[in-house]
Amino acid sequence: ISMHGGGGAPPRVNDQQWRNQIRLYAPSEGIVVAPRAPTDTWNLWHQSHIDDLFDRLIANFVITRGVNPDRVYLMGYSAGGDGVYQLAPRMADRFAAAAMMAGHPNNASPLGLRNLPFMIFMGGKDGAYGRNKVAAQWGKTLEELREADPGGYDHKATIYPQHGHWMNGDDREALPWMIAKTRDPWPKRIVWKQSGRTHERFYWLQVPKGVAKGGQQIEAEVQGQQVTIQSGGAQEIILRLSDRLVNLDKVVTVNADGVEVFKGKLERKARVIWESLKQRPDPNSVATAELHLELRR
Structure with missing residues (x-):
């Protein structure tokens, strides 16, 4: 373009x-x-x-x-x-x-x-x-x-x-x-800095409709089966997951702002695949499981 x-x-x-x-x-x-x-x-x-x-x-x-x-x-x-x-x-x-x-x-x-x-x-x-x-x-x-x-x-x-x-x-x-460059739709580390024109989805992170705020910054990283998030004050974050990011046959642990907020297995669901494709016809970034985190404290 x-x-x-x-x-x-x-x-x-x-x-x-x-x-x-x-x-x-x-x-x-x-x-x-x-x-x-x-x-x-x-x-x-x-x-x-x-x-x-x-x-x-x-x-x-x-x-x-x-x-x-x-x-x-x-x-x-x-x-x-x-x-x-x-x-x-x-x-x-x-x-x-x-x-x-x-x-x-x-x-x-x-x-x-x-x-x-x-x-x-x-x-x-x-x-x-x-x-x-x-x-x-x-x-x-x-x-x-x-x-x-x-x-x-x-x-x-x-x-x-x-x-x-x-x-x-x-x-x-x-x-x-x-x-010579090729996009990696599943990077192990993300820095999501919202501008005045907000977005609801960025790589494998998502926020619910109407929640995104200009200037907000969310950072997330995957190491093995552990996901670590710095929420930047976001109270709701959705993790869009795939076997390209973590092994969904094994336990996944999620820490947000230094607190463990999830530990368990996540089920692959056809609904998640369908919703992902409805958002974007981008087969390489399709999620197969998702985790909705509520971080209100």
Whole structure:
């Protein structure tokens, strides 16, 4: 999925940017989808409806074109890069890798990128809105996150000192790096940081409808048969489980905020599979068992 630039401009300007984006990148394999943004606002690629649009877009291509849901990629230039900064952390469980070109993150947080390889490309002379400085800072932040959590935050940040906002196609080096990555829909560790546009499901974590809160952070990790959760104050969490994550024939133990909240076996159920597929036609992330935790204390 390749997002065009433009933004707060007349439709004809954004139409031109869209047509340019269609021609901008040509990977050696796969299908390039360059949508025209539904609006002409400055934040055209990170308004709340974009998440639903891309969910449906991915589903359509998985169902009708046989796209592998573990090999879906996100990229964008300028205002499209703004969208990558915002969408990649909040929809990280949908993508195998993401590349941001010449954008600005605004209020986005990189924490949700724990399991999503992320590239930054920026011209060193691209000083509008401090884009170059912010890109360098994000690269530094991702490096610090990687050092603290070596199993996550795979990234590459490239600042081209000779370029301004237009990078003359040098950013196309993102393509071979990205397509070498494959999504893991069942990572052993998750950092789920909600943005202002909340989601109910992230990898194998879920919260009930209407419970998600902007700014909330839930962390979860699996070691063997033990699941450890830092709830971030969430009072209800649903674990979406599969034999790809734990052995459902054996006892599973769950600790939340230092307290054991479950120990036992979980039954595989057709209903859970069906509900998972109704949420998303993504066979690789289908849960076969679930555990609803109430953490009110």
